[in-house]
Amino acid sequence: LTEHKGPIIGIDWTEDGKYIRSQDDKDCVLFVDMQTGKQIIEGGAEITKDIQWATQNVKMSWHVMGVYPKGVAMANIKGIVRSPDNTLVATGDIWGLVNIYNYPARNNPKSIALKGHSDAVVNLRFSPNSDYLFSIGGKDKTLIQWKKAQILIHY
Numbered sequence: 001l002t003e004h005k006g007p008i009i010g011i012d013w014t015e016d017g018k019y020i021r022s023q024d025d026k027d028c029v030l031f032v033d034m035q036t037g038k039q040i041i042e043g044g045a046e047i048t049k050d051i052q053w054a055t056q057n058v059k060m061s062w063h064v065m066g067v068y069p070k071g072v073a074m075a076n077i078k079g080i081v082r083s084p085d086n087t088l089v090a091t092g093d094i095w096g097l098v099n100i101y102n103y104p105a106r107n108n109p110k111s112i113a114l115k116g117h118s119d120a121v122v123n124l125r126f127s128p129n130s131d132y133l134f135s136i137g138g139k140d141k142t143l144i145q146w147k148k149a150q151i152l153i154h155y
Helices: 044-048 062-067 148-153
Strands: 008-013 019-024 029-033 038-040 077-082 088-093 097-102 111-115 121-126 132-137 143-147
Touching: 019 044, 029 044, 062 077, 062 088, 062 097, 088 121, 088 132, 097 121, 097 132, 132 148, 143 148
Parallel strands: 077 121
Antiparallel strands: 008 019, 019 029, 029 038, 077 088, 088 097, 097 111, 121 132, 132 143
């Protein structure tokens, strides 16, 4: 993946392992056909839009295009992750919020915002059974564990 403009900040695989996509900090998303080992130069998003992805760590995709409220720049969303049970997607932003959406999140989806960090949320991960969400703060240097059952009560 030599075409990236900056450091890679996210990478995803399809469930069948045929494709990967990666995103850099300049919001360039690249796709690779793993059968040929070659980058898909044009139309990667279109070719893969109906394929099930095993992970959701790339901020730009058809399934999460609704996580960017009107007027919010993509750079304001620092991290994104989909739950392993494919029911929720969470984002972390520069304001210290963890935002939870139903998955897929398209066309102005309903969300809840969880406050716990004093500064940007730089990364997130769900536990393998999807029962917990972990958010990592940047400057506040904290790791917060959110229980899914508690999140859903507020949703």
